[in-house]
Amino acid sequence: MSTETVYQLNPLFRLQWEEAQQCYVLLYPEGMVQLGASSAEILKCIDGEKSVQMIADDLSAKFDDDSVAGDVIEFFDVAAKQGWLNANT
Amino acid sequence: MQTPERAGPPLWLLAELTYSCPLQCPYCSNPLDMADHKTELTTEEWIKVLRDARKMGATQLGFSGGEPLVRKDLEILIAEARSLGYYTNLITSGVGMDEARVKAFREAGLDHIQVSFQASSEELNNFLCGSDSFQHKLEMARQVKAQGYPMVLNFVLHRHNIDDVAAILELSKALEADYVELATTQYYGWAKHNQNNLMPTREQVKSAEAIAHQYQKDLEGQMRILYVVPDYFEDRPKPCMNGWGSIFLTIAPDGTALPCHSARIIPGLELPNVKQQSVDWIWHESPDFKKFRGFEWMKEPCRSCDEKEKDFGGCRCQALMLTGDASNTDPVCDKSPQHDALLAQVAEIEAQQVTEQPLVFRNMRESKKLSRQTN
Numbered sequence A: 001m002s003t004e005t006v007y008q009l010n011p012l013f014r015l016q017w018e019e020a021q022q023c024y025v026l027l028y029p030e031g032m033v034q035l036g037a038s039s040a041e042i043l044k045c046i047d048g049e050k051s052v053q054m055i056a057d058d059l060s061a062k063f064d065d066d067s068v069a070g071d072v073i074e075f076f077d078v079a080a081k082q083g084w085l086n087a088n089t
Numbered sequence B: 001m002q003t004p005e006r007a008g009p010p011l012w013l014l015a016e017l018t019y020s021c022p023l024q025c026p027y028c029s030n031p032l033d034m035a036d037h038k039t040e041l042t043t044e045e046w047i048k049v050l051r052d053a054r055k056m057g058a059t060q061l062g063f064s065g066g067e068p069l070v071r072k073d074l075e076i077l078i079a080e081a082r083s084l085g086y087y088t089n090l091i092t093s094g095v096g097m098d099e100a101r102v103k104a105f106r107e108a109g110l111d112h113i114q115v116s117f118q119a120s121s122e123e124l125n126n127f128l129c130g131s132d133s134f135q136h137k138l139e140m141a142r143q144v145k146a147q148g149y150p151m152v153l154n155f156v157l158h159r160h161n162i163d164d165v166a167a168i169l170e171l172s173k174a175l176e177a178d179y180v181e182l183a184t185t186q187y188y189g190w191a192k193h194n195q196n197n198l199m200p201t202r203e204q205v206k207s208a209e210a211i212a213h214q215y216q217k218d219l220e221g222q223m224r225i226l227y228v229v230p231d232y233f234e235d236r237p238k239p240c241m242n243g244w245g246s247i248f249l250t251i252a253p254d255g256t257a258l259p260c261h262s263a264r265i266i267p268g269l270e271l272p273n274v275k276q277q278s279v280d281w282i283w284h285e286s287p288d289f290k291k292f293r294g295f296e297w298m299k300e301p302c303r304s305c306d307e308k309e310k311d312f313g314g315c316r317c318q319a320l321m322l323t324g325d326a327s328n329t330d331p332v333c334d335k336s337p338q339h340d341a342l343l344a345q346v347a348e349i350e351a352q353q354v355t356e357q358p359l360v361f362r363n364m365r366e367s368k369k370l371s372r373q374t375n
């Protein structure tokens, strides 16, 4: 994965806040992943326009913490392998 | 931790809209006495169930049956489900659908359609479901994909089609399926009745598994293959329903609320109905849903077993059918005192090469006949 890649959420998945569970979830055919706060924060930034690097920089600035960028990039790697994301081509 | 007194939300709601079905699969998990339970909830009653369960936190919704397409109000129910925020799955044989209806479902907000096939060949498919449906199913699978849904195919495996796993996966590949579920028959309802005729041999299971694993490797990232191992050949049971009354809530066509779709067979249940009770009361207060929730109800060897949080002691219906007591350890577990008896039974079925008794097809006529025999 390159940090210049622009992703969008795989259209087969839906990101949604669940009041009863008090967390964001990713929904897909007959399944659901409960997301931690930071994963949800990252997924919400994915808009099909910003690159991985841009999102990593944005979130580092937002939380005023340089170590965030690395975590974000790592998350993209995992999320892409899980099939949650599609790369824009 | 789940206790009988404290339960999380019913995250998974299965709405069995009807027991009607144009097909007659001999492995159907619907109850044998379905002809005695033909009344169905109205549209308004279903909508109330959807709203109440959603309020409690239900997120995944399955429309199944029978054949849910038989319900003329399916589009209305889908639209309601979508507006409530459910992720909505339609579990269907594809018979009763056409291009226009697939499109109408899409517009109503349906998220996913799972099409079940009986086999990879037209002849066997049509024989097993008792109808000339194969070509239509192919067409519907293609429509599902063409209209932007994930294509999820489901094949129930048994003695008569398990040797065709490679052909089944080739067909799925040709259809460009996203997910394929290969589920070995679970022996509930009609499948239990036809068990001697459906259970594959250990050898068949082994080679099917090897082929499925090979395809999983070869098609990684392209097509996901879920291979559900037949648990009669295992030494640990499946974590049935993820624990009784833990996340699954099934509503039968007549409004009966069940912790699992086959629970009706367990004696002593009160079978609460959404027509009389609220979904909230049923889930949190009804004796049925508390009966095997958590770990308090367990007997030995489960009670003191360190794996109980992994498999919850297995399946209650299976424990009942195989040991006569639903609160026993599922005999699939090799710690169960009845495990050897199960192995002997499996061996006996395996030894019957040719099937002496014919398959009994699932339909209302046979259901009535069977009810008469037992009453």
Ligand code: SF4
Binding pocket: B021, B022, B023, B024, B025, B027, B028, B029, B030, B065, B066, B067, B093, B129, B362
């Ligand atoms: S398993 Fe076959 S007979 Fe039973 S509901 Fe499904 S399609 Fe109909």
Ligand code: SF4
Binding pocket: B236, B237, B301, B302, B303, B305, B306, B307, B308, B309, B311, B312, B313, B314, B329, B330, B333, B334, B335, B336
């Ligand atoms: S004894 Fe019961 S809890 Fe332990 S592994 Fe077997 S079925 Fe599971």
